[in-house]
Amino acid sequence: MLLAFDIGNTNILIGLFDGENLRNSWRLSTDTNKSADEYGMIISQLFAYEGISFDEVDDIIISTVVPSMLFTLQHMALKYFGKTALVVEAGIKTGLSIKYDNPQQVGADRIVNAVAAFDKYGGPLVLVDFGTATTFCAVTENGEYLGGTIAPGIKISSEALSERTSKLPSVEIEDPGRTICKTTQESVQAGLVYSQMGMCDFIVSKMKKELAALCKKDESEIRVVATGGFAELVNQGLNIIDYIEKNLTLEGLALIYKKNRK
Numbered sequence: 001m002l003l004a005f006d007i008g009n010t011n012i013l014i015g016l017f018d019g020e021n022l023r024n025s026w027r028l029s030t031d032t033n034k035s036a037d038e039y040g041m042i043i044s045q046l047f048a049y050e051g052i053s054f055d056e057v058d059d060i061i062i063s064t065v066v067p068s069m070l071f072t073l074q075h076m077a078l079k080y081f082g083k084t085a086l087v088v089e090a091g092i093k094t095g096l097s098i099k100y101d102n103p104q105q106v107g108a109d110r111i112v113n114a115v116a117a118f119d120k121y122g123g124p125l126v127l128v129d130f131g132t133a134t135t136f137c138a139v140t141e142n143g144e145y146l147g148g149t150i151a152p153g154i155k156i157s158s159e160a161l162s163e164r165t166s167k168l169p170s171v172e173i174e175d176p177g178r179t180i181c182k183t184t185q186e187s188v189q190a191g192l193v194y195s196q197m198g199m200c201d202f203i204v205s206k207m208k209k210e211l212a213a214l215c216k217k218d219e220s221e222i223r224v225v226a227t228g229g230f231a232e233l234v235n236q237g238l239n240i241i242d243y244i245e246k247n248l249t250l251e252g253l254a255l256i257y258k259k260n261r262k
Helices: 036-050 067-081 108-121 154-164 184-215 231-235 248-260
Strands: 002-007 011-018 021-029 059-064 125-130 133-139 144-152 223-227
Touching: 002 067, 002 248, 011 248, 021 036, 021 248, 036 067, 059 067, 059 108, 059 248, 108 125, 108 133, 108 144, 108 223, 108 248, 125 184, 125 231, 133 184, 144 154, 144 184, 154 184, 184 231, 223 231, 223 248
Parallel strands: 002 059, 125 223
Antiparallel strands: 002 011, 011 021, 125 133, 133 144
């Protein structure tokens, strides 16, 4: 089986693939203070709960946007699984042609998501990831990753409000159902959720126009795929997203693994 890690700024996504099927998935908080042994023990407990043995893992792949976490997870893979993990980095085969001015600057998570979305839906497509940052990426019908837009995610905006103001509280992120709110808590919730909806609607609409012009396609031919923890919440107020894929990143890691290891 393949064990896949996607290390984000907020969470670590873990997926265990039995062939092409995602058998199990888990989400941990990213903690740069934890050691390889601590992560090894956490994964041991997760496996034990599901009745899985370390010996069942044939290989490991890692994608990260937190450089300091890479060595920790590589060391954990070697010590606890006896595997040298495949790392998503410059030079790895993805099946996409990266058209960024400096391809090494593109976050690994953006490439992994694009690989999975393009494999599933083809192109041209716009990909939105509602993670720590909200990212927007454009891919042509020929598998060219053109680039995109990066904006603060809902959690970053929420933390900024509570940390940089004296009276605005930290709130649960949910849709209050109205913009004329009667409490400070609802007012903050409305601002966080609806600002993401408005931003997504504007950026995706503009990106579709630019992509349609570049690809000489009609905008109706461009698919919009969303992923990330807040995708479903934000999508409630939109009609611009065509598909929501919960496990897109893990699926992308499995695809990249197949392209690089026989």
